[in-house]
Amino acid sequence: MAESLERLHNRILSDARLKAAGIVEQAEEKSKQILEESRAQVQRDANDILSRASLEAENIRRSVLSSRIRANRLRILEEKNKIVQSVLKSVEQRLSDIARTDKFESTLKRLVLEAVEAVGTDNAVVKIGFRNAEKKSLQSLGQSLPKGTKLLADETAIDELGGVIASDPEGKMSFNNSFKARIERLDNQLLTTISSTIFGE
């Protein structure tokens, strides 16, 4: 009786210890799983943070560089424009002083003939106005013009820089051959010529 009771006692305790060991073992397994999952998740989160940081870094780089490069391109364009405008000013100055040069008569003749031809009438009226122009220059011009052409000398320079304007007798059709008008017509060519001469482009 005592012996079988002792066996029962031992059996009950042995079962309990086995069950306890199982509970602990299961907890350890679960603990291991929690840590592994946590590490994997943390690694994913870290990768995500760094990947977003890479994109943010690229945006910062682009933003800093592009704004500076844009500003520098603008500085270059402004300087080039300033230089070209300065040359154009000098061109205008030279043109407005043309009456003082030995090129005046030939230039005047060319401007007038071009204008008369553009108007295309036998009785063209040509208004001429240059700064510091002498009357004798105009008189010598008269002989080389088509018959019927009427010359009108203006005291002031036409369109500020000087030039000629031809029209038909009724004034319905006219052709402005002032230096200002020629500069406007040749705008692109002038800019290209000046730019390529100065900058070699």
Add this chain to the structure above:
Amino acid sequence: MSGIEAVRKIVETEGQAKRIVEDAKLMAEEILARASEEAQKFRHTSTAEAEQRKVQMLRATREKAEADARSSDVETDSLLENYKKLFEDRKDVAAKKAVELVLGG
């Protein structure tokens, strides 16, 4: 041993067995709590490290970009200086060519 004593002994043994299992459950709870705590700590550390690396990366990128931008400024300054020299050297030739173009001669 009397029957009563035998029953008492078995009841005591059952109580002992129950305590063994309860102790094991407590231990299991502690193990899981420690694991959660460790996971939490690890998460904090790793996230902080990643954030720190991010800050360093962004700072390094900005410094490098600023340096590149300064280099662009220097190149531009040099180019503008060169333009001024070219202008001084060639302005008369350019004006002469432009005047000829306008005169059409």
